[in-house]
């Protein structure tokens with residue numbers, strides 16, 4: 433293995449602008465560019481994920497790995513391969529200029545023969561990661577534990593019928609939460625990939641809900657015990673790998689948290705392709721999470737309109753992302769969250785530089801969407817009509833109803849007495865769609 437994995441990128445991907453013909457250059461993303469009083473980099477908080485980008489060889493259910501990833505070839509000693517993987521990952525993160533990264537425990541350290549061995553492997557690799565972070569300035573957006581790959585988790589982690597599996601998962605999360613704290617992570621994520629069911633014939637829904645609530649309560653308690661101040665995030669997904677996952681979407685998660693008095697402890701990490709798998713748009717999930725006070729972070733990718741699974745492609749639609757960015761930026765933007773590239777190359781994209789092309793395109797798409805969102809905010813394209821649409825609730829009968837000053841009977845009597853005669857008004861949908869398009873077509877293209 434060469435000392436450098438990406439020698440064709442000298443130091444850092446530069447800014448080329450919209451007329452640039454250099455594929456390995458940003459066309460829109462300029463970290464220091466000010467947008468609505470904040471640096472682009474600070475708005476977007478881009479993260480590279482270590483699983484799909486550095487720990488997946490390009491396998492699919494029909495075929496073996498196709499990617500050029502020397503450390504995954506199985507010839508090297510596992511810990512040596514793990515070190516090589518981190519070297520390549522941090523070289524990539526630094527050259528891309530991404531301020532953050534994310535990982536699962538098993539992405540950076542191999543599982544050992546016993547829990548103690550796995551834990552020691554992880555501790556050793558965390559020392560290595562800490563050195564890379566120090567050297568490159570890259571920060572941890574979030575850490576998480578892999579509670580879905582090993583056969584012990586086939587029937588779930590916290591929701592497993594076997595309490596020993598619950599205990600094992602607890603041990604893993606305890607260590608990863610402490611690791612995330614040690615690396616000064618901004619968030620900790622729990623994605624319940626196997627927390628769900630394959631068939632209701634063998635599933636006790638009531639028990640599994642209680643188990644999951646207990647698990648998440650223990651995690652929150654431990655967070656406070658160790659003084660971790662980052663945000664705990666649940667990542668909703670409706671299905672895959674299980675037929676049904678309990679954290680179906682943001683609204684479902686909200687109901688669960690409310691039932692178990694956990695609303696203050698958790699927020700959501702919304703993934704674009706999970707939203708669409710749930711039958712929602714990404715825009716819907718972001719707007720809903722914000723409206724119910726649960727918005728935390730984003731795994732930014734996209735699905736394919738022609739198939740129904742989590743294809744995790746790199747985002748490339750400004751039309752779709754602009755609307756989500758609009759919701760995020762107009763309500764104050766990310767606090768601890770960011771845009772994590774939980775994204776997979778296509779299996780034929782086997783060249784190592786495809787990783788750069790994919791991330792550059794995704795980051796530029798986000799940057800351009802940010803400019804459109806800022807333009808919509810500044811021009812009041814949507815906000816003006818929205819305020820006007822609900823204005824009647826601020827005074828008169830509207831304020832009376834919301835203030836609790838009118839009973840059902842009183843409202844009934846007033847309507848019966850006459851004088852209340854609602855007049856339907858246009859929702860102006862097409863006019864607003866045109867206004868959004870106008871912003872997409874015209875928002876400031878270059879400083």
Ligand code: XLS
Pocket residue numbers: 536576621623625667669703731742774
């Ligand atoms: C899988 C999830 C997973 C989480 C982290 O669909 O997106 O990658 O983000 O465990």
Ligand code: NI
Pocket residue numbers: 623667703731774
């Ligand atoms: Ni994800």
Ligand code: NI
Pocket residue numbers: 703705706742744774
């Ligand atoms: Ni996913």
